[in-house]
Amino acid sequence: MTVFKSILLHFWKYKYLMLIFLTAFFIFAFGFSQNSGGQAYESEALDLKVIDQSRSEISRGFIDYLSSDNTVEVVDDSTDFGALEEEIFLGISDGIIRIPSNLEERLADAAPAVEVISDQRGMAHLQIENVVNRYFIFLDAEQSTSSEVDIEQMNALLADGVPVELHESVDVASQNNFSYMSTFISFAGYWIMLFLLIIVGNVMSEFNTTELRQRIDVSPMPTRTLMVQMISAQTVIGLFVVCFMLYGGIMLRAGHLEGIPLVKMFVALVLITSFTLSIHYVIGALTTNKFIINGLANFLAIGMAFMSGIMVPLEIMGETAQNIAHYLPLYHFTQIYAEPDISWTDSSFPILIVVLYTAAFLIIGMILENKKKIAS
Amino acid sequence: MIRMENVVKRYNELIALDHFSFAAKEGEIIGLLGPNGCGKTTAINCMLSLLTFDKGEIEIFGQQVHPNNNAVKSRIGIVPQELAIFDKLNVYENIDFYCGLYVTDRKKRKALVEEAIEFVDLGKYRKFVPKKLSGGLKRRLNIACGIAHKPALLFMDEPTVAVDAQSRNFILEGIRKMKAQGTTIIYTTHYLEEAEQLCDRMVIMDSGRNIASGTVHELQNTISTQERIEVGFITEDQTIEAQLEELPHVVKVTKRNGNYLIHFEKQENNLPDLIKFMESRGMSYTELSSERSTLSDIFLELTGKELRD
Numbered sequence: 268m269t270v271f272k273s274i275l276l277h278f279w280k281y282k283y284l285m286l287i288f289l290t291a292f293f294i295f296a297f298g299f300s301q302n303s304g305g306q307a308y309e310s311e312a313l314d315l316k317v318i319d320q321s322r323s324e325i326s327r328g329f330i331d332y333l334s335s336d337n338t339v340e341v342v343d344d345s346t347d348f349g350a351l352e353e354e355i356f357l358g359i360s361d362g363i364i365r366i367p368s369n370l371e372e373r374l375a376d377a378a379p380a381v382e383v384i385s386d387q388r389g390m391a392h393l394q395i396e397n398v399v400n401r402y403f404i405f406l407d408a409e410q411s412t413s414s415e416v417d418i419e420q421m422n423a424l425l426a427d428g429v430p431v432e433l434h435e436s437v438d439v440a441s442q443n444n445f446s447y448m449s450t451f452i453s454f455a456g457y458w459i460m461l462f463l464l465i466i467v468g469n470v471m472s473e474f475n476t477t478e479l480r481q482r483i484d485v486s487p488m489p490t491r492t493l494m495v496q497m498i499s500a501q502t503v504i505g506l507f508v509v510c511f512m513l514y515g516g517i518m519l520r521a522g523h524l525e526g527i528p529l530v531k532m533f534v535a536l537v538l539i540t541s542f543t544l545s546i547h548y549v550i551g552a553l554t555t556n557k558f559i560i561n562g563l564a565n566f567l568a569i570g571m572a573f574m575s576g577i578m579v580p581l582e583i584m585g586e587t588a589q590n591i592a593h594y595l596p597l598y599h600f601t602q603i604y605a606e607p608d609i610s611w612t613d614s615s616f617p618i619l620i621v622v623l624y625t626a627a628f629l630i631i632g633m634i635l636e637n638k639k640k641i642a643s
Numbered sequence: 644m645i646r647m648e649n650v651v652k653r654y655n656e657l658i659a660l661d662h663f664s665f666a667a668k669e670g671e672i673i674g675l676l677g678p679n680g681c682g683k684t685t686a687i688n689c690m691l692s693l694l695t696f697d698k699g700e701i702e703i704f705g706q707q708v709h710p711n712n713n714a715v716k717s718r719i720g721i722v723p724q725e726l727a728i729f730d731k732l733n734v735y736e737n738i739d740f741y742c743g744l745y746v747t748d749r750k751k752r753k754a755l756v757e758e759a760i761e762f763v764d765l766g767k768y769r770k771f772v773p774k775k776l777s778g779g780l781k782r783r784l785n786i787a788c789g790i791a792h793k794p795a796l797l798f799m800d801e802p803t804v805a806v807d808a809q810s811r812n813f814i815l816e817g818i819r820k821m822k823a824q825g826t827t828i829i830y831t832t833h834y835l836e837e838a839e840q841l842c843d844r845m846v847i848m849d850s851g852r853n854i855a856s857g858t859v860h861e862l863q864n865t866i867s868t869q870e871r872i873e874v875g876f877i878t879e880d881q882t883i884e885a886q887l888e889e890l891p892h893v894v895k896v897t898k899r900n901g902n903y904l905i906h907f908e909k910q911e912n913n914l915p916d917l918i919k920f921m922e923s924r925g926m927s928y929t930e931l932s933s934e935r936s937t938l939s940d941i942f943l944e945l946t947g948k949e950l951r952d
């Protein structure tokens with residue numbers, strides 16, 4: 268038996284654990300797909316908190332407009348922003364809209380007019396964006412045709428249901444598809460990390476014990492052949508898991524795949540797999556203790572998933588947390604497929620970051636391995 | 644076949660091999676003998692180039708050892724002291740894995756693995772994982788993993804530690820069979836009788852040094868208290884010990900189980916001399932037995948230490 272085959276055989280001996288892992292994943296994923304409201308999304312009245320720093324005619328008109336269909340509470344500028352974010356986290360409110368004091372300038376510059384903070388994973392987020400965009404697109408149109416805008420009249424028109432062509436990116440159906448799938452992939456990324464760190468960790472720890480490694484070292488098998496076989500076996504397992512999960516996601520959402528950057532998602536999953544294997548390489552060079560390996564796997568995977576916006580939306584976490592997130596590979600993993608129509612140029616930066624992380628860990632692992640060898 | 648010369652291996656402060664030299668010829672079983680911690684495993688690991696050493700030279704098959712010398716490595720087999728078997732693989736798979744590191748041809752390997760299984764008599768257990776095997780059977784599996792590829796040179800590091808008597812005899816028998824097939828074997832142990840029964844030549848080690856080597860017979864001749872005679876007398880007499888010490892060539896007289904143990908210098912006629920002496924003094928004895936010095940005596944003599952099993 269070759270080393271390659273023996274590693275696969277080891278994985279096979281963990282087949283029940285693997286099955287449980289994958290089943291648990293799809294149970295969660297199926298749960299999501301039920302929650303996300305399926306195909307038809309009905310807009311509902313939102314609970315919104317508005318901070319009006321502009322206090323202009325436009326902002327008052329905007330608040331009136333929002334109030335017509337939603338429950339809007341205008342909160343004071345001095346209100347604790349953290350507490351407001353917490354309300355989103357707890358599901359008490361759907362979002363915060365901050366109207367900056369330089370609203371008019373921003374409109375003139377075609378900069379984003381207002382700041383919207385909401386749970387990006389929920390459908391409410393899409394609805395808020397939709398509603399907000401509608402208003403400002405309309406306003407923009409009005410302003411470009413007549414220099415004087417009668418806000419009241421405009422609101423009346425909007426309330427009557429003037430059709431407004433929305434930008435493609437806020438097409439609700441495909442946004443909905445995308446929103447579900449990107450949550451699915453982010454979750455899959457986290458799950459793959461946890462899964463590979465535990466399973467690969469357990470399997471490879473057997474190969475890394477001193478007795479077995481020495482026994483293999485005295486054989487005529489060249490180190491390079493050994494490494495190649497070990498890496499290819501792990502790659503096969505990693506690819507299998509990636510394909511299984513992505514295929515599962517596609518099956519779950521068959522027919523609702525429009526506007527989803529599937530190839531980029533695949534690339535992202537492959538990269539997070541390589542990254543995970545490189546972390547494992549470092550852990551494996553440090554210890555063969557399964558207890559430590561499993562502990563570290565949980566700690567790293569859950570910690571990173573939490574800090575990278577997979578478990579909890581980053582928008583509602585503190586600034587520090589957001590800053591930290593930008594240094595974590597899992598965050599960049601989610602950025603590879605951040606938009607439905609993201610271009611390869613935009614994806615290339617996060618791709619590069621994840622690749623660099625992988626390379627960095629591989630180098631650290633090699634240094635540790637070498638140190639171990641010299642120590643004898 | 645193996646030449647190891649003045650090898651020094653340090654672990655920080657500790658000197659594990661202190662100018663250790665030894666040589667092995669083709670087809671021999673050489674015993675590396677010594678108490679725990681004397682450097683047997685270290686010596687083997689240096690020969691296998693698992694360890695680097697500070698000084699000296701090691702040649703195997705006439706070539707310098709080197710971690711990348713795969714031609715030499717492919718002719719070597721090792722049965723390590725610590726079990727090196729995969730917990731998750733069964734008996735057959737374990738042997739197949741190790742054999743696979745040496746033999747890439749599938750068909751050939753299958754035959755070799757079968758042969759190894761038969762050799763250690765694990766046929767009934769081929770589908771068992773190590774967890775389900777007793778200590779002795781695990782040792783046998785460990786051996787099978789080391790010999791399946793039919794090495795010309797085999798290192799066995801304490802293969803019988805913690806093994807029941809039955810498995811031990813089985814293992815020793817197997818080693819003799821391998822020698823008969825022409826394998827050169829380096830065998831380490833701290834069990835003296837085992838070495839005495841099995842090895843053509845022995846190297847006695849203490850604190851990383853080669854303190855004596857040769858066949859059992861040669862070793863027996865290297866030390867002075869070669870012969871001991873045990874005598875039991877009918878009557879207990881305070882003067883007996885003093886009388887016995889008058890005999891020529893006696894080194895010392897000690898008591899053992901109520902009998903007297905007379906240590907003689909090596910000499911042809913110790914026993915007849917003793918009998919004549921006792922008759923002339925009218926000492927009537929109940930039992931008389933002569934014993935040649937064992938390896939244990941030799942070890943004690945050479946190191947001043949008791950080698951305990």
Ligand SMILES: Nc1ncnc2c1ncn2[C@@H]1O[C@H](COP(=O)(O)OP(=O)(O)O)[C@@H](O)[C@H]1O
Nearest residue numbers: 654657659677678679680681682683684685686
């Ligand atoms: N990796 C190591 N680091 C430090 N000391 C070691 C190491 N391995 C062995 N030793 C020491 O070297 C000496 C020889 O050990 P070893 O060769 O294992 O003896 P043996 O096999 O004869 O029982 C012992 O004193 C042991 O404690």
Ligand SMILES: [Mg+2]
Nearest residue numbers: 683684724800
């Ligand atoms: Mg030892």
